[in-house]
Structure formats: C-alpha cells, structure tokens
Amino acid sequence: MDFEEKTISSATIFDGRIVRLRVDDVSLPDGGQSKREIVEHPGAVAILALDEENNIWMVSQYRKAVEQVLLEIPAGTLEEKEHPLECAKRELAEETGLIAEEWQEIITYYCAPGFCDEKTFIYIARNLKKESSLSPDRDEFIEVSKIPLETAYQQILDGHIIDGKSIIAVQYAVYNYLGK
C-alpha cells in the first residue's frame, strides 16, 4: 500500500531564528484530505564525549521550553550548509573546550517525526584533549560536568536525565562500551 500523502497546498505560518512552521493540506491514501502542522528545524548534533576512564561530559542548561535546567550531553543546531561532523566538533569545543581525535557517528534519528523534521546526528568523541576555552553562544549559559557513564545510565533509569538525545547516546555507549 502506498502511504504517501501528497501536498495539495502549503502555508508558511512562521519563519523564525530556529524553527519554521507551515501547515500543509494533504491528500490521503484513500483520497481523503487532511492538514499537517509541520515544524521545520535545521537539524542538530549531539556528542557523547567519552574518556579513557569511561567518564562523559554533560552540560546543565536552562531550557525555556520546559522551564527547567536539564542535564544533557553537548549538542547544538546545524548552521546553514554546515556538515554535521564539523558542527559536532564546533559545539563540543564551544561547550566543553574539548578537542577529540576520534569521532564516530553512532545514531542518526528523528526526534519527533509526527510533526517535526528535525534530524539529530549523534557522535561519540574519544581521545579527548582540553584545548580551547569555552565560548558558548551569547544567550547560552551552561555548567559543564564530567560523570561516569555508568552514573549517567543510572540517572536515566531514575528519571534525572530526561533529554531524548542524551538517553539514546548514553544507552548506546553503556551497552557498547561497558558491555552491559
């Protein structure tokens, strides 16, 4: 069966700094019609920076959308025409001051495909060196910490880490690096 929904018309509602919102009128497989509210996002990267002792770097950051400080792995939004790996290297340096010699793309996924086109590229960064000084965006206030990967995993299970990309990356790393 062909599930495709063909676009009849599309209306841009908002074109912002981070997101763009549009509403599409679509034709359904059975010939019916519906509306799809779609949030466009440039895409993002997230980095699990893992050292030789299986510690990872986390950043605490206030997230206005959820009105709380979340503990997350370093991450950021793709700039125009920026390659995800270059973005990952830039964000890791900006948020933690770390340079990594070894990069591995582990999982690429859609965070909310029901209404949003944001694609997130998750990398594991190893052979870490402290080099650059922090240079977060001017409207970004973060606190960096280093914790054992195992501790981060427990913080997922006990509900302390509640950020999707961080959960995916930590679960991946625990099972692939700690051999759980």
Add this chain to the structure above:
Amino acid sequence: MDFEEKTISSATIFDGRIVRLRVDDVSLPDGGQSKREIVEHPGAVAILALDEENNIWMVSQYRKAVEQVLLEIPAGTLEEKEHPLECAKRELAEETGLIAEEWQEIITYYCAPGFCDEKTFIYIARNLKKESSLSPDRDEFIEVSKIPLETAYQQILDGHIIDGKSIIAVQYAVYNYLGK
C-alpha cells in the same frame, strides 16, 4: 548559578490542532535579553508491546514532516486531560488491536527540549491479548508488523529504525529483557 530565564513577554503565533507556537522575550542570567521560539505540544505516549517470545509490535506510517514511511512502536498524542496510561492503552488498541494485562512506565523524556515542551511517556506492555479490531484515526494509515526485539535492535544499529521514541524503548528493552 541561577540559570532561569524569566519571561518578559510572550506572543502566540499559531494555535493549531496538534501544536501551538509562541515566541517569548526572556531576560538572561546576565541581565541580557533574548527571544525563545517555543513549540507547545500536548505530550505523547509510546508503547513497546513485548510478547513471551520477545517479539514487539511495530507500525509503519507515513510521516509528512519527514516525507517518508517510518517504522515505529505504537504511539499517540495525549488528548485533553487524558492520563498517559489510559492514552497508551487506547493507542495500543487502536493501532494494533492488542490489550495488555501488564503495564510498566519505563522512561519519560523530552524529545526536543531546546524548542519544544513535548513530554513522551514510554510504556512496556506485556501479557498481550488480541481483542479489539483496529481503529486508527481517520487520517492515519498504518501497517502493523511483529518482529523480534533483537531484530529491531539491529535495525537501530543499521539505520532502518530512525524514530527517537522507538530507539529509546528498544534500547531499554533489549538491555533489560534480553540481558545484553
């Protein structure tokens, strides 16, 4: 350090069927100001329906936002004042026709806290019985399949399953039920 961003003013841009978009002017910890584009979403549930042979139910569904058919675990959006567990039971029945006797909430997370307040509640459903007939929403066309949990995990690693909630749930289940 207090990271909180206080709202100076808030403007609603769009109030749709699924999402609501607003732009907040906020005061930053250093006294500066910035704008936050925020997508409001009612919240969602996702269900990993696991049988005695460690098979799970998946649904294939066209996702207009990403213009492709994705393989996902059953999921849905919370209706007004609906309890997540009730929503999970309803969505599982609607999308797969299954009733489960055993429900466990495993992980609750934010899929994109940088700009969206959507909270997703993931459940594992066990002791499954085929009872009701399918009754997806009128604009929802899905194909249901049953695959081994181990196969789903491999499909995450090879990039075939690229839906965030499905990745989190399958990773959790593989490590907690297959003892990987």
